[in-house]
Amino acid sequence: xxxxxxxxxxxxxxxxxxxxxxxxxxxxxxxxxxxxxxxxxxxxxxxxxxxxxxxxxxxxxxxxxxxxxxxxxxxxxxxxxxxxxxxxxxxxxxxxxxxxxxxxxxxxxxxxxxxxxxxxxxxxxxxxxxxxxxxxxxxxxxxxxxxxxxxxxxxxxxxxxxxxxxxxxxxxxxxxxxxxxxxxxxxxxxxxxxxxxxxxxxxxxxxxxxxxxxxxxxxxxxxxxxxxxxxxxxxxxxxxxxxxxxxxxxxxxxxxxxxxxxxxxxxxxxxxxxxxxxxxxxxxxxxxxxxxxxxxxxxxxxxxxxxxxxxxxxxxxxxxxxxxxxxxxxxxxxxxxxxxxxxxxxxxxxxxxxxxxxxxxxxxxxxxxxxxxxxxxxxxxxxxxxxxxxxxxxxxxxxxxxxxxxxxxxxxxxxxxxxxxxxxxxxxxxxxxxxxxxxxxxxxxxxxxxxxxxxxxx
Amino acid sequence: xxxxxxxxxxxxxxxxxxxxxxxxxxxxxxxxxxxxxxxxxxxxxxxxxxxxxxxxxxxxxxxxxxxxxxxxxxxxxxxxxxxxxxxxxxxxxxxxxxxxxxxxxxxxxxxxxxxxxxxxxxxxxxxxxxxxxxxxxxxxxxxxxxxxxxxxxxxxxxxxxxxxxxxxxxxxxxxxxxxxxxxxxxxxxxxxxxxxxxxxxxxxxxxxxxxxxxxxxxxxxxxxxxxxxxxxxxxxxxxxxxxxxxxxxxxxxxxxxxxxxxxxxxxxxxxxxxxxxxxxxxxxxxxxxxxxxxxxxxxxxxxxxxxxxxxxxxxxxxxxxxxxxxxxxxxxxxxxxxxxxxxxxxxxxxxxxxxxxxxxxxxxxxxxxxxxxxxxxxxxxxxxxxxxxxxxxxxxxxxxxxxxxxxxxxxxxxxxxxxxxxxxxxxxxxxxxxxxxxxxxxxxxxxxxxxxxxxxxx
Numbered sequence: 001x002x003x004x005x006x007x008x009x010x011x012x013x014x015x016x017x018x019x020x021x022x023x024x025x026x027x028x029x030x031x032x033x034x035x036x037x038x039x040x041x042x043x044x045x046x047x048x049x050x051x052x053x054x055x056x057x058x059x060x061x062x063x064x065x066x067x068x069x070x071x072x073x074x075x076x077x078x079x080x081x082x083x084x085x086x087x088x089x090x091x092x093x094x095x096x097x098x099x100x101x102x103x104x105x106x107x108x109x110x111x112x113x114x115x116x117x118x119x120x121x122x123x124x125x126x127x128x129x130x131x132x133x134x135x136x137x138x139x140x141x142x143x144x145x146x147x148x149x150x151x152x153x154x155x156x157x158x159x160x161x162x163x164x165x166x167x168x169x170x171x172x173x174x175x176x177x178x179x180x181x182x183x184x185x186x187x188x189x190x191x192x193x194x195x196x197x198x199x200x201x202x203x204x205x206x207x208x209x210x211x212x213x214x215x216x217x218x219x220x221x222x223x224x225x226x227x228x229x230x231x232x233x234x235x236x237x238x239x240x241x242x243x244x245x246x247x248x249x250x251x252x253x254x255x256x257x258x259x260x261x262x263x264x265x266x267x268x269x270x271x272x273x274x275x276x277x278x279x280x281x282x283x284x285x286x287x288x289x290x291x292x293x294x295x296x297x298x299x300x301x302x303x304x305x306x307x308x309x310x311x312x313x314x315x316x317x318x319x320x321x322x323x324x325x326x327x328x329x330x331x332x333x334x335x336x337x338x339x340x341x342x343x344x345x346x347x348x349x350x351x352x353x354x355x356x357x358x359x360x361x362x363x364x365x366x367x368x369x370x371x372x373x374x375x376x377x378x379x380x381x382x383x384x385x386x387x388x389x390x391x392x393x394x395x396x397x398x399x400x401x402x403x404x405x406x407x408x409x410x411x412x413x414x415x416x417x418x419x420x421x422x423x424x425x426x427x428x429x430x431x432x433x434x435x436x437x438x439x440x441x442x443x444x445x446x447x448x449x450x451x452x453x454x455x456x457x458x
Numbered sequence: 459x460x461x462x463x464x465x466x467x468x469x470x471x472x473x474x475x476x477x478x479x480x481x482x483x484x485x486x487x488x489x490x491x492x493x494x495x496x497x498x499x500x501x502x503x504x505x506x507x508x509x510x511x512x513x514x515x516x517x518x519x520x521x522x523x524x525x526x527x528x529x530x531x532x533x534x535x536x537x538x539x540x541x542x543x544x545x546x547x548x549x550x551x552x553x554x555x556x557x558x559x560x561x562x563x564x565x566x567x568x569x570x571x572x573x574x575x576x577x578x579x580x581x582x583x584x585x586x587x588x589x590x591x592x593x594x595x596x597x598x599x600x601x602x603x604x605x606x607x608x609x610x611x612x613x614x615x616x617x618x619x620x621x622x623x624x625x626x627x628x629x630x631x632x633x634x635x636x637x638x639x640x641x642x643x644x645x646x647x648x649x650x651x652x653x654x655x656x657x658x659x660x661x662x663x664x665x666x667x668x669x670x671x672x673x674x675x676x677x678x679x680x681x682x683x684x685x686x687x688x689x690x691x692x693x694x695x696x697x698x699x700x701x702x703x704x705x706x707x708x709x710x711x712x713x714x715x716x717x718x719x720x721x722x723x724x725x726x727x728x729x730x731x732x733x734x735x736x737x738x739x740x741x742x743x744x745x746x747x748x749x750x751x752x753x754x755x756x757x758x759x760x761x762x763x764x765x766x767x768x769x770x771x772x773x774x775x776x777x778x779x780x781x782x783x784x785x786x787x788x789x790x791x792x793x794x795x796x797x798x799x800x801x802x803x804x805x806x807x808x809x810x811x812x813x814x815x816x817x818x819x820x821x822x823x824x825x826x827x828x829x830x831x832x833x834x835x836x837x838x839x840x841x842x843x844x845x846x847x848x849x850x851x852x853x854x855x856x857x858x859x860x861x862x863x864x865x866x867x868x869x870x871x872x873x874x875x876x877x878x879x880x881x882x883x884x885x886x887x888x889x890x891x892x893x894x895x896x897x898x899x900x901x902x903x904x905x906x907x908x909x910x911x912x913x914x915x916x
Binding site: 032033034093094096100158159185198199201203205209210211212213214215216217218219220221222223224225226228229231232233235236237238239275276279280281282283284285286287288293294296297300302304305306307308309310311312313314315316317318319320321322323325326327328330332355356357358359365366400425428429430431432433 | 490492551552554555558616617643656657659661663667668669670671672673674675676677678679680681682683684686687689690691693694695696697733734737738739740741742743744745746751752754755758760762763764765766767768769770771772773774775776777778779780781783784785786788790813814815816817823824858883886887888889890891
């Protein structure tokens with residue numbers, strides 16, 4: 001790949017870049033944990049320092065009311081050059097269950113060509129190769145082929161509660177012609193792909209109470225309501241026997257795939273055993289009747305129970321009828337479903353299924369609209385060429401199942417989204433032993449540089 | 459009640475007895491918690507000291523392999539007097555959720571005539587009035603009307619795992635004509651009752667795993683198995699739409715009530731609002747179709763989900779598909795259901811409902827057969843007279859929903875069971891703010907003395 005602009009830079013700077021990655025990964029910037037707020041801030045400060053060292057300008061830590069974001073730019077490519085905003089995030093997921101990690105989550109190691117740590121691929125690693133690509137081009141050429149802005153968020157893993165208002169209040173500073181997001185993945189290094197759509201999300205925490213206190217099951221069991229059974233009946237009722245979500249009207253706005261997207265989906269290789277192994281030794285598949293696993297994870301809306309709890313969970317048995325319990329549910333949405341409509345449908349569904357007298361508390365846990373980029377946009381052609389240059393094959397077009405602040409970026413900034421993401425299906429993001437395959441990291445760095453050159457017209 | 463043998467004793471010794479109760483309740487003898495093993499032992503030592511001070515003989519702490527039991531006797535009533543074995547237990551339930559206690563669980567207080575502490579009624583308080591009754595009669599009369607044995611267990615709250623083998627190995631020492639159990643309750647002080655049967659118990663812990671690790675719900679959600687949904691579907695499937703337990707053959711051995719028991723059951727007062735309030739502000743009732751709440755808690759077998767868990771339960775949301783989960787279920791059994799048969803039925807039920815590939819681990823958490831005492835036994839007449847003397851009204855005959863080691867006592871010692879229990883429906887046993895209504899405690903002390911005199915033929 002010596003023809004690629006940053007090949008020599010990546011080789012010469014290899015050790016420094018790995019050291020930088022490790023230093024960043026050692027900061028436990030868990031945005032969901034209030035006691036890690038100082039770490040999220042330390043991560044933002046670290047990121048700002050990287051941006052300064054890269055030669056970018058106007059670097060600043062942006063207060064949001066929650067975890068701070070980081071911004072920098074380089075705006076000297078001229079008025080005819082496009083302006084590109086690169087998005088990433090520096091906060092990470094919680095690490096439990098900690099016992100399942102083979103090495104501590106905030107002590108990065110490279111084993112078998114994989115960097116293992118929380119945040120390795122989601123998203124510090126992917127953010128770092130974008131920063132290093134800009135640094136490399138500035139170092140080699142003294143300039144960039146585009147006007148570049150970088151916006152590194154600090155609250156992505158908690159649903160970006162302040163991101164849209166930040167975008168709105170700083171819309172002038174962030175204005176751009178195209179947004180490049182590096183927070184996604186591809187099918188495999190041999191079958192590179194890019195995301196053209198992302199599922200949205202509406203999530204809820206539901207708490208139920210059936211009595212003022214847990215009750216002795218010998219004395220009361222059989223006659224009083226059992227909160228554990230309430231939780232079980234509600235959550236098991238989220239799907240019908242065909243695996244379809246039972247919320248009224250849930251599928252009404254689901255848009256059919258375009259011909260090009262359906263063709264790309266049909267061209268994707270699929271082997272159930274490989275799919276299950278990549279997911280982490282998944283024992284069996286299930287889902288909506290009439291759709292393939294790839295359709296289920298990409299283009300169909302879902303309801304996932306993220307967690308549930310009730311009663312006694314310690315060692316042995318406690319002979320109680322539990323009085324309280326709860327569950328968390330995340331609905332993944334596809335175009336043109338609307339979070340507000342699904343919110344209303346869920347509340348109606350819950351009310352209809354709650355026995356009279358049950359005390360139910362619903363807490364919204366974030367809402368993101370689904371996002372979709374047109375395959376016909378010229379920037380998509382630039383991304384497609386870039387991926388072919390670096391991975392040796394034209395990419396397939398997929399939809400990412402995940403949600404993020406992308407929809408707000410596209411909508412508020414009125415710019416198309418490009419997804420340059422090097423994650424792989426076995427990366428265990430949000431789970432123990434998250435990894436970045438380092439060969440993908442270096443390809444990501446090369447691709448980030450090439451994409452800026454493609455967008456700048458070479 | 460000055461005509462009762464121990465009335466003056468109870469009044470004179472009031473403060474010392476309350477101090478003794480408080481001192482015992484301050485020992486956190488939680489048998490389910492390994493880190494409280496030393497407290498269970500301290501509680502046994504405390505109990506032994508009480509028995510020595512009461513004037514009983516052969517006092518000893520009996521090692522069981524788990525929490526120690528305590529034994530004492532007084533065997534000088536002569537060969538024509540009956541031998542009575544009194545059963546109680548000195549271990550207590552865990553205290554979580556600790557935040558729901560209005561005062562610390564191991565700092566007993568008396569408020570509104572109630573002693574509030576873990577173990578107040580289950581079972582240190584009920585054990586103490588038995589010990590004090592023996593002490594009082596010995597102090598007043600220099601002898602007891604029966605040959606008395608006391609056996610105070612230390613593992614009742616964890617299902618008495620070593621109790622039956624203790625009974626078998628010490629059967630000679632424990633041999634008796636009648637067993638008196640003080641670990642139950644009555645309908646109300648105005649409607650005294652005694653238990654003639656107790657439901658048995660078979661309990662299980664079930665752990666499931668659908669994958670090697672939690673998965674990102676955006677990436678995999680909709681296609682892979684969700685352990686939280688597995689838990690929800692299994693537990694919600696324990697009952698059919700009529701509230702009947704779905705295990706094959708579960709009801710085959712359930713014996714019809716005798717005419718006397720049905721009459722006693724029909725005579726019990728029942729007010730749904732009072733019943734729900736006594737249970738602790740229970741929001742609504744449910745259960746097996748075609749049976750009243752009192753039938754459901756006493757004479758019908760049940761399946762209770764004691765606890766369930768899966769996935770993320772912390773603040774906010776985590777966008778995962780959980781890979782592991784579990785639940786605990788306790789089946790309450792009635793005559794003539796057999797724990798071994800229900801065990802086999804549960805395992806078959808679980809296998810039939812588990813998707814191929816699901817990893818399921820079943821751990822037995824105790825098994826106790828149901829117990830039933832004949833209403834025709836002369837000792838039952840003695841108990842009935844005793845209750846009428848102390849509470850002013852002949853008792854109704856009920857079945858207790860709870861299980862304990864009583865079945866093993868009756869079977870191994872081949873003796874009828876009498877239940878002298880002063881607990882009340884609102885005592886919150888196994889729950890936060892457990893209480894002993896002190897008026898019931900003092901009546902229990904008087905009744906324990908009267909019962910020995912009745913059994914000794916006055």
